[in-house]
């Protein structure tokens with residue numbers, strides 16, 4: 034069974050850092066404010082979890098690493114160094130590995146970023162979100178627009194030649210003019226990559242409560258769609274290639290780590306709440322870092338070995354909250370849904386090689402219905418969403434998922 038994992042070739046590795054200075058008003062991610070005292074024991078647990086996947090004879094090959102959160106840039110450099118050292122000892126990190134780290138303006142300075150760079154981090158993703166201070170205040174961000182610009186310039190000075198900016202649109206009260214200003218400011222900085230996310234009002238967040246109680250107007254979905262379409266044109270005119278529903282890149286700067294997700298390739302997630310897709314299983318860790326730390330310590334004492342098979346191995350790990358063996362139907366559906374997120378679409382020949390069946394022989398009725406509605410098209414041997422389909426992606430995706 035371990036050969037199933039080893040024969041998958043390289044995996045992508047995700048490391049979750051669940052700490053934040055304060056909680057943003059829209060945030061439903063697995064992140065926590067006020068737990069900084071757990072940083073050192075958490076990093077020790079993360080390293081112990083890496084050790085569980087260490088093979089005595091053959092280390093797992095890793096092509097990309099993504100340190101996300103949370104706010105990874107809250108980790109002191111000494112803790113980042115512990116993580117990177119352990120990573121290199123326990124896995125075989127490719128010489129050309131993409132190593133990304135998320136960082137928030139307001140938590141970084143030049144020595145810190147130079148430190149990250151010298152530890153081998155070669156891609157930085159900055160959570161900018163907006164270039165308007167009033168919008169940043171509504172979002173509960175800890176930084177101003179000026180600090181976001183400064184963080185970007187500091188990253189360049191520290192030697193990062195691969196920088197992503199995250200932006201959010203569809204905010205309550207956000208005008209088209211304000212959004213256009215944010216996108217133009219971002220383009221003026223010339224980042225290598227841009228991720229544009231529609232605000233999602235998640236139940237239980239302060240922002241959703243403010244809307245529910247009438248203190249803020251509900252976001253306007255039609256306006257959000259217009260913002261997306263305007264940004265698509267503006268970014269194309271500025272030389273950015275649209276390659277995934279929410280992602281744009283300068284030539285050759287696609288995020289290799291996220292591409293692995295969209296191509297439904299194997300990945301291993303470590304840390305609180307991290308998800309994995311490996312060896313025919315999907316599995317996830319317990320979410321709360323206060324439970325994750327002691328449970329990983331227990332897992333590290335278990336005598337289960339990966340060599341005995343992935344299912345019994347996972348069953349013996351107390352920090353695994355859920356594990357599900359993938360059925361072929363599920364694997365095919367996920368490959369389609371994830372692949373359709375890519376602007377180029379899903380290569381039909383690749384699907385046939387992977388599953389031994391033609392995509393349209395499995396999903397003929399759904400495919401033809403969506404083509405008829407103008408949401409899907411077949412171009413250059415790929416099945417892809419049309420520009421209209423990209424706005425209604427969830428409608429299309431639902432048709433492919435098993436009941």
Ligand code: SF4
Nearest residue numbers: 053056057060064103
């Ligand atoms: S910085 Fe990111 S993860 Fe942290 S609270 Fe804000 S949105 Fe959530």
